[in-house]
Amino acid sequence: MAVTINKGSLGLSRCRAWPQLTFESQATWRGPQRAGAGVLTTGQQRVVFSAPESMGGRGVGSSPEELLVSAVASCYSGTLFICWCATGSRPSR
Numbered sequence: 001m002a003v004t005i006n007k008g009s010l011g012l013s014r015c016r017a018w019p020q021l022t023f024e025s026q027a028t029w030r031g032p033q034r035a036g037a038g039v040l041t042t043g044q045q046r047v048v049f050s051a052p053e054s055m056g057g058r059g060v061g062s063s064p065e066e067l068l069v070s071a072v073a074s075c076y077s078g079t080l081f082i083c084w085c086a087t088g089s090r091p092s093r
Contacts, residue, residue, distance in 0.1 A: 031058075040067065 025042035034057045037050040049064055051057020062070075084091050 034058075037061065038064075 023042070025040065027038055027040045029038040030036050034051040034055065037048060037058050037060050040047045040049060047067065048061030049067055050060045052063045053059030057063075081091065
């Protein structure tokens with residue numbers, strides 16, 4: 001899957017820190033249902049994931065729930081940065 005985002009489509013044309021971005025990722029799953037495991041590849045990262053042992057899964061790597069929460073947190077922090085940038089300020093961290 002590939003996604004392209006540009007600052008004009010988001011109403012952020014005043015923010016110089018937001019270039020046009022293209023994201024690509026691939027997810028594969030091997031094995032029967034909860035007994036299987038998956039691999040998520042995005043950029044230079046490769047993340048193994050599976051259902052937690054407490055839910056009858058293999059318990060290797062991250063769980064799909066951890067990946068979802070991480071994605072939400074990273075989107076929120078990135079959006080917050082863009083909003084600060086659009087006001088003309090830039091956070092120090």
